[in-house]
Amino acid sequence: MDELIRMNHWFYAVFQKTVQTTNGKVIVKSHFHDSDCFAILVELVKDAHLSVAGSLDHVETLKWLTSVQYSPEEQGSAVDFIVKFDTVVTRYNDGQGDSSDRLTDGIQKLFLQRAFTGVPTLNDISAREHERVCREGHHASFTYDGTRRCY
Structure with missing residues (x-):
């Protein structure tokens, strides 16, 4: 279980470094306390569909x-x-x-x-x-x- 938590934190760090859009950064920061990477990914995909x-x-x-x-x-x-x-x-x-x-x-x-x-x-x-x-x-x-x- 600890390995899974570490992987989730690592993916969160990847999102923090790679996501460049304003909405994307807001989405990533909104999950600072839970580091729920799956939720971040779902929200990023929804945002992409609504973007230009x-x-x-x-x-x-x-x-x-x-x-x-x-x-x-x-x-x-x-x-x-x-x-x-x-x-x-x-x-x-x-x-x-x-x-x-x-x-x-x-x-x-x-x-x-x-x-x-x-x-x-x-x-x-x-x-x-x-x-x-x-x-x-x-x-x-x-x-x-x-x-x-x-x-």
Whole structure:
């Protein structure tokens, strides 16, 4: 246990020497008495996400989400692309301090549909969805089997 306490004090000293930002120094100094390095690290990460650099990262991520186009030659399989897209959306949403700034499911769907506008099969599915909304007044619930039966 003594070894763990010494390591914690050593990491605290590292934070004191290496952290240069004003907010970072305040965070480190606020843990002077407990030397809780894990809490310091968590607070530093939160601060980084709220900083200007963190905001710029979110702007770049949102720019990518709104402008990316799926291309099998560049992104590989559609499944791999969708998994990456979902990972980027999750990272973006997790970085938002205010829950109202997160991308809703509807917005995520629109961004993903836009990414696949050059894929004829998916455009056909989207067209059928729009026709159904016009005819029946509600969205379909898409399932793999239901979509597969259409072909």
